[in-house]
Amino acid sequence: MASQPVDSVFLEDATWERVDKATGGAAASCFQCGVCTAICPWGLVKEETISIRKIVRQAQLGLPGWSDGLWLCTTCLWCESRCPHEVDITKASLGLRRLAWKERQVPPGLPTLLWNIYFDGNAWGRPPSERPLWAKGMAVKEFAPGDEILLYVGDDAAYDRRVQKVARALVSLLEAAGVTFGTLGEREPSSGDPVRSVGHEEYLAEMIDANARLFQEAGVKTMVTISPHCYDMFANRYPNLSGGFRPLHYSQYLLELIENGRLKFEKKLPLKVTYHDPCYLSRRNDICDEPRQVLRSIPGLELLEMERSRQDTLCCGGGGGRMWMETAGGERFSDLRMREAAETGAEVVVTCCPHCLSCLEASLSVVAESKLRVMDLAEVAHLALQGRTATSDVASRRP
Amino acid sequence: MRPLHIIACVKVVPKPEEIRVDSETWTIQRDGVRSEINPPDMNALEMALALKEQHGGRVTVVAMGPPTFVLYLRLALAMGADEAYLLSDRAFAGADTLATSYTLAQGIRKIGDYDLILCGEESSDGATAQVPPGIAEWLNTAQITYAEDLEVLPGSGMVKARRELTGGYEVIQAPLPCVASVKAGANEPRFMDMERKAWAEAEGPLTVWTATDIDVDPEMIGLPGSPTIVDGVAQAEASERKREFLAGTPEEQAQALVERLRAYL
Amino acid sequence: MTKSLYGAQEASAIWVYLEQNQGRLTGVSLELVGKARELTDGRSIPLVGVLLGDQVSGLAQEAIAAGADEVRVADHPLLRQYTTDGYTKAFTELILAGKPDILLLGATPNGRDLAGRLAVRLRTGLTADCTDLRLEEDTGLLVGEVTGFGGGILAYIKCPDNRPQMATVRPGVFAVPAPDGARQGKVVSVPVNLAKEDIKVQVLEHVDGQGVDITRAQVLVAAGRGCQGDLALINELASLLDGEVGVSRVPVDEGWASRDRMIGQTGYVTRPKLAIVCGISGAFQFSVGIEKAETIVAINTDAEAPIFEQADYCIVDDMFDVLPPLIEAVKRARGGNGGR
Structure with a gap:
């Protein structure tokens, strides 16, 4: 694209305006300062980062291949958090993806992702009848209006065998605290996050209506x-x-249970852990303290911090639909993150997001010399509740 | 050459995991099961839409089945098809591949002016792969089965396609009009355009034809027109994984495994 | 009722289509001869092989050794390569002259291409992709077992009135019979009326063997981290089984295998009949790419590896210890059944 001189492009108003329309004018306040491009985490693993300014410009000019760099964005929000003009970069980025759908400039695999959700109700194209199987052998009932909470399991915890263990650990914690809860079983719909993250706003609107x-x-x-x-x-x-x-992330709810005295960790769990903040909790929703407070309420557990933590966390690489696109070896943020985690001297990296869990575990091999494991917060809390000291049986396995 | 007119034949099939055999009546329970457009038919539709983008023209979708299939034809319109026809009549029910291909061929004749008829290679429920050659025979056109890649050669009135064969392939050329069956996974079907979906739901050009609307011999459709009969059905063994652990030395394990895999060797 | 071109009273004999490709008989043709021989046992039904091609009469003896009583050979230069038009026309004439009661074809791509067209031309019933065949005790009607709905349902299909009763049969469900070189049979050359104008289609290129496409593989041997970069045994087993080599993400990352062999959510979703998964723990992103396999074998040192939860046959051992004897055992097992 760079090889094509811009002055050879015939500018048409309609070509230009379709970008403003798709992005809802989100990029209008951009002053082209370039902070977003300079700090984009892709710069940690690649020469070229995402330049949303460049993509917007190429799209406005209607240059062929304008959308190529667009699909790298993990929607981690790091750029937005540093933008001096508070440009809604995610909105611009997802709006451009929406335009790319219109113009059929979509990476392979993503149309199938949407069809899977359309016909099967989940991102993995699995039968809805298998949705409740994660709870096999546990007493998890259908939600009734009198229940304290609805447990929304989600596509990952319902179908991914690894994340199923997180759901099961969480159920044990809820049971221990005497919470009355249920799920929607087979009727549980996809939340729409994969659809949003790949930018299909119109389909998302339809899903949100039906789900609500x-x-x-x-x-x-x-x-x-x-x-x-x-x-x-x-x-x-x-x-x-x-x-x-009242939607809550489970880390928030666990903390409520602890603060109300319904959930208590009485036995010691001598474990050195570091906590990896998922972007969608920390930067997007300012939920940094709750998971840490849950960890601190476990006696014997030592919490070590990585340099990039809380609102400054480093994305695992799995957001923005990247879970459904391949990231080449050597270009995975999770590799960097696991090295950072190993440097703290922790035995376990704790997180509380299925995507982070998958990506971080897939990067365990870069810290093969350490004894580092990846666990979900619910799994650590469940371990503490049982009073077990060995982590081997719950902790993740090396792939 | 006049603008290309491509007809895509689609079937609506139940999701395989939803299918159960009634243990008393020994019939297949189809009521209330979740369905989808037969996956290879989606590949055929995608191929039709891509050819239209390349050469211009129009895409017509045709299906045979109960009125509920209208819903799925609207999805095809939302993907980009220009119009859709559903051949729907109780008299069509119980058709085997002979009667089905006859009925579809008569529907296609009535639609008329076709250049290329695209079907999926086979349906996920019946899995016979016999309907596309059947349509070609009824319409007396050339046929290309298991096409992976298909080009329309402008001006010459020909198509060129790569056909998948056992352990190989061939490239063949055929004159239009022609029936081609498209290999499953030959492409990735585009997702719907939601604006088109709204249009398809509100005013999509969708026509339902009964047996009297198309020129069919009543003796050649549905159950009466079907020379094959189903003599019984059974539920295949549960598809749950066996999870059998083979014990012993590596030699013993290898031998035990080979004994269990005979069907594949 | 759609009437076939001749009726049951006139029909006799079982015919088997002897499909040849580039002058070699396909394995499924011999499997069908073997099965048809078994069906005719104890009944006085002639078993006829039908061979179409260009100078292919030399193949007739192979079918006779496998059990055919007679082979009809339609030799014509325009039959050198398979075309729907040419083969359908020549075969129809043969059928109308010989009026078989039953006609069996292999469910190969060209076998199904031909059968589908023939059945409509003859206005008869066709049971497609059978996994078993039998003759009904009292009526002698052919009953074909077929699977539907992704293999979840078995159905038994017959064709009471129209003739021939046609069926295509999935390759590999019956064994190739051991050849009996001493068997005698008739080889009959039949006339072929075929002109260039009869054939609408032109074959521009015919290629046996092609590039990597793991989504099409019937057998996949897959390797992961556990192979430690050594794919020699994996390659050997795959080629022995006429299969392809697939990998998880690690071998791609490490440069041991190319990306076009990667199985999984961000690689390829495959649906082989048989998958032998070696040294792969079975993370979800991998397993969604293999779960549609009919049968899964897992070989892994770690008894707790999730791959064992979704395998049919599980071997907890080092792949490097298991693969050599496995390759030997496969060779032994294929000894009498090679060359399909």
């Missing part, structure tokens, strides 16, 4: 999600859900 109706009819008030991505969806993108609807 379902939750309303089911009488859902307090909803606890396992994935921060689902939490972000329900907390920020379901305008029709109001009137007592």
Whole structure:
């Protein structure tokens, strides 16, 4: 694209305006200062980072291949958090993806992702009848309006065998605290996060409408999600859900249970851990303290901090639909993150997001010399509750 | 050459995991099961839409089945098809591949002016792969089965396609009109355009034809027109994984495994 | 009722289509001869092989050794390469002259291409992609077992009135019979009326063997971290089984294998009949790419590896200890059944 001189392009108003329309003018206040491009985490692993300014410009000019760099964005929000003019870069980025859908400039695999959600109701194209199988052997019932909470399991915890263990650990914690809860079983819909993250706004709108109706009819008030991505969806993108609807990430809910004295960790868990903040909790929703407070309430557990933590966390690489696109070896943020985690001297990296869990575990091999493991917060809390000291049976396995 | 007119034949099939055999009546329970457009038919539709983008013209979708299939034809319109026809009549029910291909061929004749008829290689429920050659025979056109890649050669009135064969392929050329069956996974079907979906739902050009609307011999459609009969059905063994652990020395394990894999060797 | 071109009273004999490719008989043709021989046992039904091609009569003896009583050979230069038009026309004439009761074809791509066209031309019933065949005790009607709905349902299909009763049969479900060189049979050359104008289609290129496409593989042997960069045994087993080599993400990252062999969510979703998964723990992103396999074998040192939760046959051992005897055992097992 760079090889094509810009002055050879015939400018048409319609070509130009379609970008403003798709992005909702999100990039209008951009002063072209370049901070976003300079600090984009892709710069840590590649020569070239995402230049949203350049993509916007190329799209406005209608240059062929304008969307090529667009799909790298993990929507980690790092650029936005540093933008001096508070440009809604995610909105611009997702708006451009929306335009790319219109113009059929979409990476392979993403249309199939949407069809899977359309026909099967989940991002993995698995039968809805298998959705409740994660709870096999546990007493998890269908949600009833009198229940304290609806547990929203989500596509990852429902189908991914690794993340199923997180859901099961969480159920044990809820049971120990005497919480009455249920799930929507086979009827549980996809939250819409994968659809949003790949920028198909129109389809997302249809899903949100249908889902909101379902939750309303089911009488859902307090909803606890396992994935921060689902939490972000329900907390920020379901305008029709109001009137007592209270979405929580499970780290928030666990802390409530602890503070109310319903959940207590009495036995010591001598474990050195470091906590990896998922972007969709920390930067997007300012949930940094709650998971840490849950960890601190476990006696014997030592929490070590990485340099990039809280609002300054480094993305695992799995957001923005990247879970459904391949990231080449040597270009994975999670490799860097695991090295940072190993440097703290921790035995376990704790996180509380299915995407972070998958990406970080897939990068365990870069710290093969250490004894580092990856665990979910729910798994650590469950371990503490059981009073077990060995981490081997719950901690993640080396792939 | 006049603008290209491509007809894509689609079938709506139940999701395989939803299918159960009624243990009393020994019939397949299809009521209320989740369905989808037969996946290779989606590949055929995608190929049709891509050819239209390349050469201009129009894409017509045709299906045979109960009125509920209208919903799925709207999805095809939302993907980019220009119009859709559903051949729907109780008299069509119970058709085997002979009667099905006859009925579709008569529907296609009535639609008329076709250049290329694209079908999926086979359906995920019946899996016979016999309907596309059947349509070609009824319409007396050339046929290209298991096409992976298909080009329309402008001006010459020909198509060129790469056909998948066992352990190889061939490239063949055929005159239009022609029936081609498209290999599953030959492409990635585009997702719907939601604006088109709204249009398809509100005013999509969708026509339902009964047996009297198309010129069919009543003796050649549905159950009466089907020379094959189903003599019984059974549920295949549960598809759950066996998870059998083979014990012993590596030699013993290898031998035990080979005994269990005979069907594949 | 759609009437076939001749009726049951006139029909006799089982015919088997002897599909040849570049002058070699396909394995499924011999499998069908073997099965048809078994069906005719104890009944006085002639078993006829039908061979179409250009100077292919030399193949007739192979079918006779496998059990055919007679082979009809249609030799014509325009039949050198398979075309739907040429083969359908020549075969139809043969059928109308010989009026078989049953006609069996292999469910190969060209076998199904031909069968589908023939059945409509003859206005008869066709049971497609059978996984078993039998003759009904009292009526002698052919009953084909077929699977539907992704293999979840078995159905038994017959064609009571129209003739021939046609069926295509999935390759590999029956064994190739051991050849009996002493068997005698008739080889009959039949006339072929075929002109260039009869054939609408032109074959521009015919290639046996092609580039890597793991999504099409019937057998996949997959390797992961556990192979430690050594794919020699994996390659050997794959080629022995006429399969392809697939890998998880690690071998791609490490440069041991190319990206076009990667199985998984961000690689290729495959649906082989058989997958032998070696040294792969089975993370979800991998397993979604293999779970549609009919049968999964897992070989891994770690008894707790998640791959064992979704395998049919599990071997907890080092792949480097298991693969050599496995390769030997496969060779032994294929000894009497090679060359399909």
